[in-house]
Amino acid sequence: MPQPGDILRSRYKIIKILGSGGFGDTYLAQDIDLPGKPKCVVKHLKPNPDPKVLEIVRRLFDSEAQVLYRLGNDSDQIPRLFAHFEEQGEFYLVQEFIDGQDLSHEIIPGEKLTEIAAIKLLQEILEILAVVHKQNIIHRDIKPQNLMRRQQDGKIVLIDFGAVKEVEAMTVNTQGQTSLSVAIGSLGYMPSEQAAGRPKLSSDVYAVGMLGIQALTGLQPNELPKDPNDDEVIWRNRANVTEKLADALNKMVSYYFRDRYLSAVEALAAIKLLQPPPQKRVTPTIPIPQPRQRQTPPTVPTPQPQQRQVTPPPQPKPQQQQQAPPPTSTPTKIITPNWSRRKVIQTVGFAGAGLGLAIVVPRLWQSNSQFVEDLGNGVSLEMVQIPGGTFTMGSPAGEAERSSDESPQHEVTVPGFFMGKYEITQEQYQAIMGTNPANFKGEKRPVEGVSWDDAVEFCEKLSQKTGKPYRLPSEAEWEYACRAGTTTPFYFGETITTDLVNYNGNFPYGAAPKGEYREQTTNVGIFPPNSFGLYDMCGNIWEWCEDVYNDSYRGAPTDGSAWLTSSDNNRKLMSGGSWGDGAGYCRSAIRLGRWRANRYNAVGFRVVAVAVA
Structure with a gap:
């Protein structure tokens, strides 16, 4: 049995054992003959002393090796077989190492x-x-x-x-014939x-x-x-x-x-045949909202019965009136604003549903502090100030469709920060990274198909370009910003509809009826925002957070910082739900852990920045 440090055939140096079983052992090794000494996998078949069995094994081993050689050449998604050899009646396969x-x-x-x-x-x-x-x-x-x-x-x-x-699995019976002795699988x-x-x-x-x-x-x-x-x-x-x-x-x-x-x-x-047909590329422009100033609250009209009132998206303003971004050499200060929060509760009627649902249509906090970052070539990044505060993180035991990893509920105090008004769009990602990996193309659609590492790299390059410390939000910052002062399953209230959020309307939440299933992302900012002025915090795409994933909140930080330790630090956290999920996966407390290198067409991110006073 090879040991770490042993060199097979004067070429393959054993690093460590990867696994051991009844059939043989598997090792991580280095090919010391090649530049850089690349890693490879060595499989060792345990010997059988019976000479009849040994001869059959030798013949099958060579035949199977030829099959593996051929398969590795047919597809880059099958590990290549680099070598196979026999030493002192023991058999070895050397294969490509998959990182x-x-x-x-x-x-x-x-x-x-x-x-x-x-x-x-x-x-x-x-x-x-x-x-x-x-x-x-x-x-x-x-x-x-x-x-x-x-x-x-x-x-x-x-x-x-x-x-x-x-x-x-091949043995020799008493008549010298071969038969399968075990079921493989x-x-x-x-x-x-x-x-x-x-x-x-x-x-x-x-x-x-x-x-x-x-x-x-x-x-x-x-x-x-x-x-x-x-x-x-x-x-x-x-x-x-x-x-x-x-x-x-x-x-x-x-x-x-x-x-x-x-x-x-x-x-x-x-x-x-089950895949949705390719979507026609549509790239309509998205309105750029006017900076909000402190003002007298507008009069909210009383909605008519069975009418649905949805706050329309803000109108675009001329390019020359855009607020210039702050100089990159000067840190952006958090200005203590005069916050006033107002909401209106509407009863929304659904045709044919025979029911009315109480849905909270958020009214924006009025703040005098937000800024626009110029990314070049007419592309900008809008950042909204999120005031510091304390909230209850996680979901209560009685919340429908909750998961056990949303417990225990706990108080978290979050310092103030700035957060992207929208999910990072494809044109923003292109402006910083020079590529667009998204599956559903559209400049104003969120970028998806990005790994956690891709998102972190974007933040690093954005910080270098602007001189401001951008990063992914912590999970606590994300949920705090999503809730915007609410304690209900959604920042719209007890349920949502597909008029308010992009999700799979075939799977509603609570008493809500079924709705539209768009089967793709939508442009950012076309649905009503929450009270902090953040768009698409429910649905559209999952959003990577800075934290590693833990299966409960036991031991979680209570100061708003990211939780950076876990049994598997490669498993990162994401929040918010997506276009392909049912409504229950778009709740404010929803959380999933996924491997940091994964790339899905339903996962993207938004950024935060903590200003220096």
Whole structure:
């Protein structure tokens, strides 16, 4: 058994053991023959003393290695096989090292992916598996731990093709014939025919389907019940999905392999039909609001019964009247403003719904302190002052659709700061980073498809350009700014509608009716703001925060600062919900933890700046 420091074939230096099992051991190593001594993975097959078994193992080992060589050349999402060799009756594979984390960091127990996110994930996996199935190769161990999200480009890489398992599973019986002695696979993802030692291409399809159901329900495969009459998986009542997706998944996980898609190629074609059609690029201009001055509160008219009153977006002002940004060499002072907060409660009627809902349409605090940052080429960044204060963070036990990680509620005192009026737009991101990674293109739409590290890099470059200390908000700052003095599930009150927020209207909250599902982001600033003058704090896109994710608030800071320690410091926090989520995921207290390198088309960010007095 190799030890750290050992060098195999005078080339591969063992760094540490990565895993050990009945079939063999896996090591992290360095290729000391190449410049920079790149990392690689060495798999060691434990020897078998029986000479008959050894000969069969040698033949299978060479055959399987040739398959892995070929697959690595067919796709950059399958690790390349660099070498395979035998030393003293022991067998070794040297493969490409994938720098990333597996999908168990994305498919998390107790958390559900949106339907759009799940469809995208299924398509990503099936696209890789289709390459494998076209070679008539069965993987036999599809599960989150064998699907790596590569940090370099965010692509999924399919690992652990089971060359070692294939070899170990072969034995010689007393007549000298070979047979499969063990079932290769993982419980919960392994269908009945595979458990019996007779896997098919559709066995892999079953595993992908179970992974999709796991992502949508938040339950592990072994936690899902099965129908006692036909052994079909019972999951539909645990997830809010369309009938088309449910039918596709049910076909993927059918108990009888003949009833499934025959291969990943067929399953991929079915999943692609579920994707929304490409959106036509629309880039209308967004109005730039006038700076708000202290003024006499306007008279609020009494709304007529069954009429919906929504504060219209502010009108654009001529370019030459824009307020010039403060000099970058002078720190921006927080001016103690004269705050006055007013709201009007309206009863909103919904045609055909037969009900009226009390919705709070926020009235803006009146402040004399905000500024506009010039990013060049006519692109600007508007920052709004958020006054310091104390609030109750988290959600109460009785709040519908809450999660346990929103507890315990606790008092937090937040110092004053400035926050972006809007989510960072694509034109702003382009102005600072020189790229636009967004899936839903539009200059005034929020940028998405950015990792936590991308967002941090943006803040660093923005700070260098302007001379001001920009960063991501702490989770406490974000929730405090989102609530804007409210204690209800939303800053609009007890519920929301798709007239007020961009979310998946098929999944309303409380007594609200179903609404529109736009299936994409919208331009920032087209919905009413909260009382602090911040737009789209509910829905549109999730927003990265500075904190690492912890599964409760026990030990959380109470001074408004970011929580920077956790059992997994690579798992970062995001808030706010998105266009693809139901209304319950757009509550003020909502929080999710995702790996910092992940890039989704429903995740972006906004920035804060703390001025120096």
